[in-house]
Amino acid sequence: MNGAGRRALIASRRGGIIPIREQGTSENNVTNQGDIGPGSLQPVTIPRPEHAISRASISSSALKVLYRLKEAGFQSFLVGGGVRDLLLGREPKDFDVGTDATPDEVRALFRNCRLIGRRFRLAHVRYGRDVIEVATFRARHDDEDGEGSRAHSDDGRILRDNVYGSLEDDVWRRDFTVNALYYDISDFSVVDYVGGLDDLKTGTLRLIGDPEQRYREDPVRMLRAVRFAAKLGFLIHPDSEAAIHELGHLLNDIPPARLFEEIMKLFLGGCAVGTFELLRHYNLFRYLFPMTDEALSHEEQGFPITFVLRALENTDLRLAEDKPVTPAFLYAALLWEPARLRANELLEEGASPVEAMQIAGNQLSSEQTQATSLPKRFSMPMREIWNLQPRFERKRGKAPYRLLEHPRFRAAYDFLLLRAEVGEAPAELARWWTDFQTLNEAERDRMVDPAPKKRRRRPRRRRPATQTDG
Numbered sequence: 001m002n003g004a005g006r007r008a009l010i011a012s013r014r015g016g017i018i019p020i021r022e023q024g025t026s027e028n029n030v031t032n033q034g035d036i037g038p039g040s041l042q043p044v045t046i047p048r049p050e051h052a053i054s055r056a057s058i059s060s061s062a063l064k065v066l067y068r069l070k071e072a073g074f075q076s077f078l079v080g081g082g083v084r085d086l087l088l089g090r091e092p093k094d095f096d097v098g099t100d101a102t103p104d105e106v107r108a109l110f111r112n113c114r115l116i117g118r119r120f121r122l123a124h125v126r127y128g129r130d131v132i133e134v135a136t137f138r139a140r141h142d143d144e145d146g147e148g149s150r151a152h153s154d155d156g157r158i159l160r161d162n163v164y165g166s167l168e169d170d171v172w173r174r175d176f177t178v179n180a181l182y183y184d185i186s187d188f189s190v191v192d193y194v195g196g197l198d199d200l201k202t203g204t205l206r207l208i209g210d211p212e213q214r215y216r217e218d219p220v221r222m223l224r225a226v227r228f229a230a231k232l233g234f235l236i237h238p239d240s241e242a243a244i245h246e247l248g249h250l251l252n253d254i255p256p257a258r259l260f261e262e263i264m265k266l267f268l269g270g271c272a273v274g275t276f277e278l279l280r281h282y283n284l285f286r287y288l289f290p291m292t293d294e295a296l297s298h299e300e301q302g303f304p305i306t307f308v309l310r311a312l313e314n315t316d317l318r319l320a321e322d323k324p325v326t327p328a329f330l331y332a333a334l335l336w337e338p339a340r341l342r343a344n345e346l347l348e349e350g351a352s353p354v355e356a357m358q359i360a361g362n363q364l365s366s367e368q369t370q371a372t373s374l375p376k377r378f379s380m381p382m383r384e385i386w387n388l389q390p391r392f393e394r395k396r397g398k399a400p401y402r403l404l405e406h407p408r409f410r411a412a413y414d415f416l417l418l419r420a421e422v423g424e425a426p427a428e429l430a431r432w433w434t435d436f437q438t439l440n441e442a443e444r445d446r447m448v449d450p451a452p453k454k455r456r457r458r459p460r461r462r463r464p465a466t467q468t469d470g
């Protein structure tokens with residue numbers, strides 16, 4: 001019986017079918033091995049009848065790309081999270097393709113193709129709203145990358161990763177073993193070089209290679225570890241975990257724009273609560289939201305932390321119900337505590353509530369962009385959500401009607417509800433606004449206090465011109 005034939009099929013804990021090695025066959029078994037690298041293992045190939053990936057569960061766009069590459073004579077594999085999720089019986093978020101075709105060769109094959117990325121050049125093939133990411137196999141490389149410029153920074157960070165190689169090379173540059181499984185479209189088999197199938201079975205996230213070196217090459221891998229752990233319910237392998245406690249500070253060197261992208265995946269991927277808790281556990285949250293981390297550190301139990309958790313819970317719930325979520329609301333919630341504290345300081349210094357909120361919002365928003373970027377299209381509505389908060393307290397005259405008409409009213413009102421839920425804003429105020437929206441005009445008019453009568457100034461009597469004038 002060949003290696004593949006010795007494997008049994010079991011149902012994973014999530015309902016997918018994962019082939020595993022039979023107990024007692026120690027060859028290739030790397031479950032307890034912390035450090036694996038090129039040449040350390042023979043690949044294991046699992047033929048189609050022995051794994052659960054069916055073409056029916058791969059998107060038609062991904063299949064088109066896979067087949068077109070294959071028909072053009074290139075190697076063509078489904079890779080990364082798509083393979084991982086299908087083996088776990090989960091629906092993949094997107095599909096990534098690996099090939100030995102160079103980016104230019106990929107572009108020549110697809111009209112609907114764009115090459116992107118400098119640090120890591122790859123092809124995006126678009127079918128309607130579906131984008132398939134096609135990456136050419138990479139090899140590890142020495143510090144000269146052929147263009148005469150350095151591929152690593154002084155502290156080991158990969159600056160460029162564009163030296164092409166074979167599938168066997170490509171395996172080792174991937175982050176986690178469970179992300180390094182390849183589904184071959186030419187015979188529908190799954191190829192595993194790194195023990196990824198065993199780790200899928202035991203629910204283990206294990207970096208390929210030496211953890212410290214791999215985090216130094218790309219510190220964002222620490223955030224990815226947390227993201228996958230929260231999303232898949234996996235445990236980070238102790239070796240991969242230990243290094244995170246030491247190396248979090250390397251995130252300071254990551255460009256703010258890349259951190260913004262990563263934050264979107266961390267908090268808008270449907271598992272924001274678990275992700276937030278793990279980020280705090282590994283002390284990584286402070287590199288993403290330093291001001292929030294500082295503000296929360298004074299208040300471990302009180303409403304500020306409950307507020308963030310409730311906001312993230314809501315976000316997860318909305319995503320589960322296919323409702324839209326916006327980064328503006330997310331950032332407004334995550335930065336609310338430091339914004340609120342800053343506004344309070346300004347109030348004490350004599351600013352009006354509206355003024356204090358506006359100034360605090362501007363300051364917070366610009367200080368946050370030193371850690372992670374926040375595109376204007378999100379920071380503007382974020383500040384509007386904040387700016388409307390003190391305006392909810394004005395319930396007289398025309399003010400509530402004007403607020404109701406504000407384009408950001410709905411988001412700001414939802415924000416007020418959250419604040420009230422955790423006891424940071426008065427519950428009566430939230431109720432008042434809930435009623436105010438649902439009642440008819442006459443009833444509304446009764447709710448609103450009349451505007452204070454403007455005191456009429458008595459017209460000043462002109463002083464008669466004195467003799468000396470003129």
Ligand code: ATP
Nearest residue numbers: 080081082093094096173174175179180218220221
């Ligand atoms: P998901 O798409 O569900 O978020 P994914 O594993 O597919 O998860 P992607 O960001 O789409 O993640 O990346 C696709 C694959 O590319 C990964 O599975 C991994 O093999 C590889 N990869 C992505 N980012 C890195 C990285 N920073 N370092 C090493 N390998 C990476």
Ligand code: MG
Nearest residue numbers: 080081094096
């Ligand atoms: Mg993916």
